[in-house]
Amino acid sequence: MKNFVFYNNTKILFGKGKIESITTEIPEDAKVLMIYGGGSIKENGVYDQVIDALGDIEFYEFSGIEPNPTYEKCMKALEIVEDNDIDFLLAVGGGSVVDATKFIAAAYYFQGTDPWDILAHSEEVFEALPIGVVLTLPATGSEMNGNAVITRAEYKQKLSFSSPEVLPQFSVLDPRVIESLPARQIGNGVVDAFIHVIEQYLTYPVDAKIQDRIAEGVLLTLIEEGPKVLKDPTNYDACANFMWSATMALNGIISSGVPEDWTTHMIGHEITALHGVDHARTLAIVLPGVMNIMRESKKLKLIQYAQRVWGIENKDDNTTIDLAITKTVEFFESLGLPTRLREYKIPMTTIDEIVERMEERGDVNIGENKLVGIDEIRKILTDRY
C-alpha cells in the first residue's frame, strides 16, 4: 500500500425526506445563492422542497448551468454573488451544477487576474465560499469530493481542478430524486460511477486489499442495481444503492493508498469538448480501448477484475481479459450507451485532432505508469472507432 492522506469533511444527509434538513445546515443569517440547471427541479418537486426548507433564509437564484458547465456561465453567477454579498452557495442539481458551484466558490476569493488560471495553470485555491448540495442525479460523486470540471466554450477546453476548500459542507442525497430522471441520465450515471471506480482500481496491484474489495463491491453493486433502476426508478432500494455507490465511487476512500489512472477521462474530455458527447458516453467509448491497448501493463488487475467482478475463471490470460472487456462493453450497452465513436457520427479525423490537442497541451505519457503516449492514445481511439 502506498502512503496516503485521507480527508473528507462533507456531511452526508441520506434518505427519504432529507431535503428538509438543509433548514438546520445553512446558517440562519446566511445570504444564499441557489444555483441550478435547466429547470427540471421545478417539474420534479425538488425546487419546492428546497424553497420550503430555506424558509426565512435570504436567498437569490441563478439558473441555467449547462451539462459540461462553462466558465462563461460561472462568471455570470460570480457577478451576482459579488453584487449581492452572497456568503453561501447552494447547488441544487447533478454533477454539472455542483462543479460549477465549486468553481464559483473558488473564483470568488481568487487573487489573480482570471480565475480560469485555477484550471489552466493549477493556481492553488486557498479559500472558497461554503457550499451545500441537494443532489438530483447520482453520477459524478462531486457531492462528496473537492473536484470540479469546467469547460471554456471559447477555447473548446474542458479542464479540472481539485481542492479540499471546495468540499461541500453538506450534501443531501434523497434517492427519490431518481424517480423523475430520463433513462438516458440514469444509464449515464451508472456508467460514470462505474468508470470512476475503474480509474482508481484498474492499474497495478499494491496489495491494498480493502481498497480493492471496496472498489469491487461498488462495481458489483452498480452491475446489480443499475439495470433495476433503469427498469423501475421507483424501486427505492435499488435507487439508494445506486446513489450511495456513485458517492462512494469518488470520495477518496477507494483511491487512498493506490495508484490511479484517469486516462479514460482525459481522452473522454476531448470527445466532449469537440463533439459535445455526454461525459459518461465518452468514457464508455474510451475505457474498453484502454483495457485492450494497455492489457500488458494492467494484466494483473485486469485478471482480478475479470475474476472478482465478472466471475470469469479457468481461461488463459488473454481470453480472460478479452471476456472482461466484452462483459464491460455489454454492460454499458445494456444501459443504453453506444460504445463506438462511429455510433456517435464522429468523423475518423477526430482521432488525429484529439492526439494533436493532447500532445500540444502536454497531456501525454499519462496513466499509472506514464505509458500512454501519443501512439497509445491513437491506438485506443482507433480500437474504439
Place this chain on the structure above:
Amino acid sequence: MKNFVFYNNTKILFGKGKIESITTEIPEDAKVLMIYGGGSIKENGVYDQVIDALGDIEFYEFSGIEPNPTYEKCMKALEIVEDNDIDFLLAVGGGSVVDATKFIAAAYYFQGTDPWDILAHSEEVFEALPIGVVLTLPATGSEMNGNAVITRAEYKQKLSFSSPEVLPQFSVLDPRVIESLPARQIGNGVVDAFIHVIEQYLTYPVDAKIQDRIAEGVLLTLIEEGPKVLKDPTNYDACANFMWSATMALNGIISSGVPEDWTTHMIGHEITALHGVDHARTLAIVLPGVMNIMRESKKLKLIQYAQRVWGIENKDDNTTIDLAITKTVEFFESLGLPTRLREYKIPMTTIDEIVERMEERGDVNIGENKLVGIDEIRKILTDRY
C-alpha cells in the same frame, strides 16, 4: 437501506514516516499535552519521533493511561490541562489512550458537576479540546471516530459515550508501529476490529449492498492478513492492511444506513469490568454465543456471512450457521485468544452477576431487534462457559 447521516472530519496521515507530519498539523502556538500509556513508546522509538516532530511547540506530558482507561486517571490529566492552559491534546498510543484523551477533551468543557455524567447519564458534549492522534496499536478504530469507553474503577463500571466533538482532528497511522507489538496485542487487535465489523453487519438485511460488501471486505482482509501480521510483524503490507482495516471497521462507513447490534460489546464490557479480561478477548468469548443463541433472528445475515466470508455452500441452514460459528471460533483461537469463560478461570457465578448488573442498569432487550433479554444474556454466557 435506512436513512443516515455520515460525518467524519478526521484527517488520516497513513504510511511510513508519517509521524513527522504532526509538525504541520498542530498549530505552532499550541500548548500541547502529550498523553500516553505505560511507556512502550519510549522503547519502540515512537516517543522520540513525536518529540522530534513537536520541535519548538510547547508541550507537557501525561503518562500512565491504563488499558481500559479509568475516569480516575483522566481526572488527574484534566488537572494538568487546567493548571497549564493546555489547548491541544496529543494522544500517542492505542485505543485506550485515544479514548482517555477524548474523555479529557470533553470533560474540560463540561458544565455540570461531574464529567462522569457524560457517560452515566449521556450528557451531551457541546465542545471539546482539539485532539491529534499518533496510533501505536490498530484495534479499536478510536483514531477515526467520536466514541470512547471509560471505566470508573470505584464502581467497576465501564461505559461509553459518543460525540462528533471528539473526532480527532488528525490521526497518524504508521504501520511500522506494529513491528514492536507483543503477539497478544496483535491477536487482540485483529479480533477487536473483526467484531466491530460484525456488530454492524450481522443483524438483518436491509438491502444495503455496498455496506455489506465493505463489511465483508474488511472481514476477509482481517482473516487473510491477521495471521500474517502475527507471524511476521515486519511484513509491512500485511501490517498496513491490518491497520487500515481496523480504522475502516469503525469510522461510520460500514454502519451508514444499516441496523447495528453491539450486544457482544455490552456483555463483553461486563466481563472486563468484573474480571479485567482484555476487551478483545471478552468479545471473542461472547460473539459465538450471540451467533448461536440469536441464530433465528440473525439467520439471513448469518447465512450470507457463512457464504461470502467463509465460502460455506450447499448445506442446510442450521449446518451452515454451525459451520460459520466454528470457523469464527477457530479463527479467534488461531490468533491466540481462548474463547470460553472457563479458560479465563471465571467462576460460573459470574454469569448471574452479569445478568443482574445488566438488568439493574436497564441494559436488557438489546440488539438490533431488542430481542436480547435477561434469558438470552444468560443463555449466551452459559453457551460460552
